[in-house]
Amino acid sequence: MKKKINRILLLIPLLLSVLFLTGCKVMMFSDYKKVKEYIIEDCNRVGLHGKVTITNLKWTALESPTYHVSYIYSEKTHDGQTIKLEEVHTAIRENGPLASNGSTDLLEYKEVFVKQKSLKKVGEKIKNQLNKQSLGFSISSLSFEATHFKFTEKEKILDSVASENVKEGKIDxxxxxxxxxQTMVDEELVDTTINIDDTESVELQDIKNATEKLDASELPNGKYKFDYSTSKDGYYYETSYSFTVKDGKVSIV
Structure with missing residues (x-):
């Protein structure tokens, strides 16, 4: 019996070594605390001072021991919203981030301007204007998406506007x-989707016809897309049609 116990005791260091080499490690409170502090430090460095919530944390012993973390960043805004950004998956070396701002590189905080409450009012106004026209179908809502401005001149312009906002105390x-x-429109930072009522029966040709006769005299400049999706009898149907508006004139993309 004593020999068996001794054998088991001898196996414990070997087992721990195997676990370490294969990258198995139980995440402790101290690990979560350490990684969260790294992320918060990176967030503060770019001017973000909201809440960081870690949703998943693992550890691997590769060439350099590394944490693999998933987290959600959220922040309360001046207009009474609490906005959560999409979950981020990133890697952080155990002795610190891989590089300055490493944990925020994939955090899409620069696109957050499309979530403003004021945009909902803009969307409602445009929807009402469109529903007054004889398009052949009803508009249920409008949605706004940030354009693909990363690594372009548009991003530099956006960075400049954000910098001025911070100086004026607009730190959200x-x-x-x-x-x-108006800045979004002038600098082409936003695309607008016009959602067609899914209770109606609409074909692509109907949307093309509506676009041709669309009165865009009161529409802001920019890229637009009619979008229609519905499901019936177990089938899903979706179609869309894009166009641009410039000084009240419609151009097909």
Whole structure:
């Protein structure tokens, strides 16, 4: 019996070594605390001072021991919203981030301006204007998406506007939240989707016909897309049609 116990005791260091080499490690409170502090430090460095919630944490012993973390960043805004950004998955070396701002590189905080409450009012106004026209179908809502501005001149312009916002005390999401709608339009930072009522029966040709006769005299400049999706009898149908508006004139993309 004593020999068996001794054998088991001898196996414990070997087992621990195997676990270490294969990258198995139980995440402790101290690990979560350490990684969260790294992320918060990176967030503060770019002007973000909201809440960081870690949703998953693992550890691997590769060439350099590394944490693999998933987290959600959220922040309360001046207009009474609590906005959560999409979950981020990133890697952080155990002795610190891989590089300055490493844990925020994939955090899409610069696109947050499309979540402003004021944009909902803009969307409602445009929807009402369109529903007054004889398009052949009803508009249920409008939605706004940030354009693909990363690594372009547009991003530099957006960075400049955000910097001015911070100087004026508009610090939500490091200044990237309170971007005026007119600035979004002028700098082509936003695309607008016009959602067609899914209770109606609409074909692509119907949307093309509506676009041709669309009165865009009161529409802001920019890229637009009619979008229609519905499901019936177990089948899903979706179609869309894009166009641009410039000084009241419609052009097909």
């Amino acid at each position: 999401f490091a200044g990237y939240y309170q971007i005026p709608y």
